[in-house]
Amino acid sequence: MSEKQEVWQGTLALMTLKTIETMGPLHGFGIARRIEQVSGGRLLVNYGTLYPALQKLEQEGYIAAEWGFSDNNRKAKFYRLTKAGQRRIKDEERQWAAAVEMVGRFLAEGGSR
Amino acid sequence: MTGRSWRARLAATWGKRRAERQIDEELASHLALAADEFERQGLGREEARREAMLQLGGLEQTRESLRDGIGLPWLENFGRDARLAMRNFRKNPGLALAVTAMMALSIGATASLYSVVSAMILHPLNYPGAGRLVILKEQRSGLDLSRFVGIRLLRELQRGESTMESAGMMGRDANVSGDGLEAERVMCVATQSSLFRVLRANAQAGRLLTERDDQSGAERVVVASHAYWRSRLGGRPDAVGRQLMVDGLPHTLVGVLPASFRLAGLEVTRTEIYVSGLLDESRWKPPLVIAVAVARLKDGATPEQAQAEFQAVANAHPSRRGGASRIGIEYWEEDLARDARPPLSLLSAVAAILLLVACVNAANLQLARGLQRQREFAVRRALGAGSRRIVSQLLVESVLLALAGAFCGWVLAYAGKDLLTGYLSQRLPEMPPVEMDLAVLWVALATGVFAGLLFGLWPACNAVRLDLNEPLKEGSRSSGSRAVRRFRNMLVAAEVGLSLAGMVASGLLLRSLLKLEAVDGGFRTRNVIVGTVDLDRYRYATSERQSEFAAKVLEEVRRIPGVEAAGVSSHIPLGGLVWSMSDIELEGRAKPIPMTEVGVATASYFDTIGIPLREGRGFGASDVRGAEEVAVVDGRFAELYCPERGCIGLRFRHWSDDGRMVRIVGLVGEVRLSPSSERQPTLYRPLAQEGMFHLEFLARSSRQDLRKRMAEAARRADPGQPMHGLEPLEARRAKSLAPKRVMLALVGILGLLALALGAMGVASVLWHEVSQEKRAIGIRMALGADAARILRREMMRGMSTVVAGALAGSIWGWLLAGWMKSELWGIRTDDAGAWLAAWLTVLAAGAAACALPAWMGSRVEVARVLRTE
Numbered sequence: 001m002s003e004k005q006e007v008w009q010g011t012l013a014l015m016t017l018k019t020i021e022t023m024g025p026l027h028g029f030g031i032a033r034r035i036e037q038v039s040g041g042r043l044l045v046n047y048g049t050l051y052p053a054l055q056k057l058e059q060e061g062y063i064a065a066e067w068g069f070s071d072n073n074r075k076a077k078f079y080r081l082t083k084a085g086q087r088r089i090k091d092e093e094r095q096w097a098a099a100v101e102m103v104g105r106f107l108a109e110g111g112s113r
Numbered sequence: 114m115t116g117r118s119w120r121a122r123l124a125a126t127w128g129k130r131r132a133e134r135q136i137d138e139e140l141a142s143h144l145a146l147a148a149d150e151f152e153r154q155g156l157g158r159e160e161a162r163r164e165a166m167l168q169l170g171g172l173e174q175t176r177e178s179l180r181d182g183i184g185l186p187w188l189e190n191f192g193r194d195a196r197l198a199m200r201n202f203r204k205n206p207g208l209a210l211a212v213t214a215m216m217a218l219s220i221g222a223t224a225s226l227y228s229v230v231s232a233m234i235l236h237p238l239n240y241p242g243a244g245r246l247v248i249l250k251e252q253r254s255g256l257d258l259s260r261f262v263g264i265r266l267l268r269e270l271q272r273g274e275s276t277m278e279s280a281g282m283m284g285r286d287a288n289v290s291g292d293g294l295e296a297e298r299v300m301c302v303a304t305q306s307s308l309f310r311v312l313r314a315n316a317q318a319g320r321l322l323t324e325r326d327d328q329s330g331a332e333r334v335v336v337a338s339h340a341y342w343r344s345r346l347g348g349r350p351d352a353v354g355r356q357l358m359v360d361g362l363p364h365t366l367v368g369v370l371p372a373s374f375r376l377a378g379l380e381v382t383r384t385e386i387y388v389s390g391l392l393d394e395s396r397w398k399p400p401l402v403i404a405v406a407v408a409r410l411k412d413g414a415t416p417e418q419a420q421a422e423f424q425a426v427a428n429a430h431p432s433r434r435g436g437a438s439r440i441g442i443e444y445w446e447e448d449l450a451r452d453a454r455p456p457l458s459l460l461s462a463v464a465a466i467l468l469l470v471a472c473v474n475a476a477n478l479q480l481a482r483g484l485q486r487q488r489e490f491a492v493r494r495a496l497g498a499g500s501r502r503i504v505s506q507l508l509v510e511s512v513l514l515a516l517a518g519a520f521c522g523w524v525l526a527y528a529g530k531d532l533l534t535g536y537l538s539q540r541l542p543e544m545p546p547v548e549m550d551l552a553v554l555w556v557a558l559a560t561g562v563f564a565g566l567l568f569g570l571w572p573a574c575n576a577v578r579l580d581l582n583e584p585l586k587e588g589s590r591s592s593g594s595r596a597v598r599r600f601r602n603m604l605v606a607a608e609v610g611l612s613l614a615g616m617v618a619s620g621l622l623l624r625s626l627l628k629l630e631a632v633d634g635g636f637r638t639r640n641v642i643v644g645t646v647d648l649d650r651y652r653y654a655t656s657e658r659q660s661e662f663a664a665k666v667l668e669e670v671r672r673i674p675g676v677e678a679a680g681v682s683s684h685i686p687l688g689g690l691v692w693s694m695s696d697i698e699l700e701g702r703a704k705p706i707p708m709t710e711v712g713v714a715t716a717s718y719f720d721t722i723g724i725p726l727r728e729g730r731g732f733g734a735s736d737v738r739g740a741e742e743v744a745v746v747d748g749r750f751a752e753l754y755c756p757e758r759g760c761i762g763l764r765f766r767h768w769s770d771d772g773r774m775v776r777i778v779g780l781v782g783e784v785r786l787s788p789s790s791e792r793q794p795t796l797y798r799p800l801a802q803e804g805m806f807h808l809e810f811l812a813r814s815s816r817q818d819l820r821k822r823m824a825e826a827a828r829r830a831d832p833g834q835p836m837h838g839l840e841p842l843e844a845r846r847a848k849s850l851a852p853k854r855v856m857l858a859l860v861g862i863l864g865l866l867a868l869a870l871g872a873m874g875v876a877s878v879l880w881h882e883v884s885q886e887k888r889a890i891g892i893r894m895a896l897g898a899d900a901a902r903i904l905r906r907e908m909m910r911g912m913s914t915v916v917a918g919a920l921a922g923s924i925w926g927w928l929l930a931g932w933m934k935s936e937l938w939g940i941r942t943d944d945a946g947a948w949l950a951a952w953l954t955v956l957a958a959g960a961a962a963c964a965l966p967a968w969m970g971s972r973v974e975v976a977r978v979l980r981t982e
Binding site for chain 1 (some may be wrong): 138139145168170175179
């Protein structure tokens with residue numbers, strides 16, 4: 001089943017932050033490409049929603065941006081994680097795990113019937 | 114939203130252009146990077162670009178959504194809340210209007226009244242470096258010259274090796290005439306050239322006084338104020354160099370001062386002229402001539418150093434009788450502000466009362482509004498509104514109301530200020546320009562807005578914590594928890610208390626004024642008209658000539674039909690301040706009597722103004738120059754200095770240095786120079802013997818307006834000596850009390866406003882309670898309570914708050930009364946009449962305020978109320 005899925009609502013922020021955490025400072029295009037790669041090409045990042053998400057994260061202080069140059073010498077805006085961003089990742093990871101566990105339990109119950 | 118993103122967005126809102134450019138650049142860079150990728154995958158350049166565009170899913174949409182993200186979404190929320198708030202206001206406009214009006218009124222009234230009054234009382238100096246100016250004060254043994262210095266001492270101070278420059282000035286009226294200028298009384302300031310250096314004034318045209326002008330025998334010169342030059346000399350530049358006759362002596366106008374120059378320290382009008390020769394003693398009659406002396410401190414010098422320096426000079430030149438004088442030094446601005454402080458602080462206290470009452474009232478209304486809406490909040494919460502949203506919506510409402518109140522208050526403050534200034538300047542010729550006192554305005558604004566916000570929010574917070582069930586129950590009363598109700602009653606009680614304090618202040622002022630008006634000055638004012646002539650010192654140099662002139666005028670005045678009596682004195686009650694005092698060496702007393710008022714009068718003066726002759730004789734036609742020198746003394750003099758054997762027959766010596774002895778031949782009644790002044794020992798000398806330049810003509814007549822005819826009489830005697838200041842003595846008496854009256858009016862108005870607002874508060878709270886309790890009242894009535902009983906109960910409830918407030922307010926009133934002591938005359942701060950009146954007024958207002966809601970309660974229709982259940 002190689003049907004491509006769009007990134008789920010609400011998870012884009014977490015993925016973005018996590019991507020920046022693992023990759024270090026990165027520009028928007030790089031983040032999108034990375035998310036697609038990590039998902040094994042199964043996730044399709046909607047570029048039209050990526051940039052507003054980045055903007056929001058920046059305004060809220062989870063990431064900070066600087067202008068720099070890419071590997072192939074293109075001028076680009078690079079995002080890096082802030083302290084608040086690192087905290088946010090931890091929180092979100094915990095919540096995500098809790099949600100997954102809860103949904104899993106729910107499904108397990110349903111399956112046993 | 115974190116503070117950080119707030120800042121980021123706010124910054125972005127500011128630099129919106131820049132942020133938009135960055136968005137474009139970022140998207141462009143994205144496209145470039147994506148195109149690079151596609152190119153690497155083997156697409157052609159153009160194709161790669163198109164592919165990248167497609168992948169982005171619409172460049173324009175992305176850009177738009179990014180742009181929308183720049184601003185502040187809470188602004189949008191605010192907009193939504195604001196629209197909701199406006200809908201609420203429209204639905205219930207009364208309350209919103211009341212809150213706004215209350216705040217606007219308090220802010221406007223407080224700021225405008227305070228600004229106008231402070232401008233009237235405070236006269237800030239407008240000279241460059243005014244903060245370094247000091248005023249000199251002399252104190253002699255047994256005599257405090259308050260703001261003045263004797264000119265003999267001043268001369269010594271200036272002659273010494275003083276490191277700082279000082280200048281004396283003395284104001285008086287002078288007869289000024291000239292080519293094409295009718296003879297007229299003009300305020301003439303006798304001064305020295307140093308005055309303009311000390312005050313750092315420059316001439317607008319011509320020159321100011323120079324040291325050469327100070328020397329005796331120099332050409333007589335005069336400097337005109339800008340207003341005099343404009344109004345009398347036509348504002349013409351060629352006026353400099355003109356000849357003016359000042360008191361019969363030719364003077365040359367050498368210069369004009371700029372319009373910005375205003376002399377402080379003397380009671381001068383703005384059309385004044387300046388002449389040199391203050392220290393020329395030959396011009397002045399009594400030995401003690403005093404002047405206002407100011408000096409400029411050197412850089413770095415302290416007033417203490419200056420005092421020590423001046424004191425050393427004073428010690429080196431003791432006066433013949435009294436020893437060395439003590440010199441006091443004070444910053445001029447502080448000295449000028451001191452008189453203004455007690456009335457200003459009283460006024461600010463009362464203004465603060467009004468402001469507080471209005472704020473409390475606004476707060477109370479807000480609380481009431483909140484309480485009424487408890488159900489609305491509960492419904493909204495039950496439907497899932499977050500508590501944050503409810504609070505934020507209420508906050509927005511409160512902010513809007515506060516802003517509206519603040520804005521209207523601001524407008525009202527400026528409008529009120531202009532209105533008051535315009536009104537007053539038509540009546541007071543010397544009304545200064547009024548600047549808004551921004552400090553007071555800001556304090557008023559801040560207090561009003563703060564109170565509005567605080568109490569707008571409180572019910573919201575209450576609502577958030579509220580048990581949802583309670584307000585949702587059908588027909589439940591929403592007058593809030595017991596704590597809130599108690600708090601509202603406390604607020605109302607505080608309002609009542611504050612208004613009581615205001616009423617006490619007004620009552621005390623009123624009683625004090627009534628006392629002053631009832632003072633028996635020892636003379637009659639009814640039907641007495643007074644007019645002043647200041648004789649030309651040159652043409653009327655001798656007492657013979659002076660008394661000849663007076664006799665001529667009196668003869669003319671007596672000829673006017675209806676005139677019953679006419680007389681002259683140098684020294685009349687309610688007259689201007691005439692310093693004419695002398696040490697008296699009385700026979701049989703070892704030490705001279707210091708500084709006794711010496712008046713000069715004709716025999717007919719005492720009869721005209723109704724001062725009775727108690728013993729001996731009055732002045733007669735034989736009391737002329739060459740005959741025995743005589744005097745009469747007043748009761749106070751006799752009481753103080755010859756209590757046992759009486760004064761009549763005693764002889765004394767006064768300021769005349771030739772050693773003439775004067776015999777006391779009569780004793781007359783004593784007068785108070787002004788209603789509030791102490792009785793001063795006074796002696797009178799006949800005009801024919803003593804002579805005087807300053808003559809006050811009095812005429813008694815039942816006919817109404819004598820003014821024109823009296824002026825005419827003086828003109829017939831000598832057209833060069835105009836009579837001025839003609840007015841009924843009653844008017845002078847009224848004028849002398851005018852400041853007290855203005856104070857009373859202001860305090861009274863503020864106090865009554867506060868009381869009215871307080872009464873509104875009482876009424877609104879009771880109204881609210883009654884309307885919430887209709888059901889309970891209905892049940893009680895159904896069980897047999899009659900309307901009168903309900904009425905009584907509700908009245909009692911309202912009045913208990915009023916009485917509690919008044920009791921608390923008595924303490925504030927007591928504090929305020931102690932504070933305003935210096936504004937009172939003849940009564941104590943615990944004056945029963947004033948306190949009783951204040952209490953009665955407040956109780957009456959409270960009862961009136963309770964009456965309507967209580968009546969409404971008693972009119973509850975049982976059937977209707979119970980049916981709605």
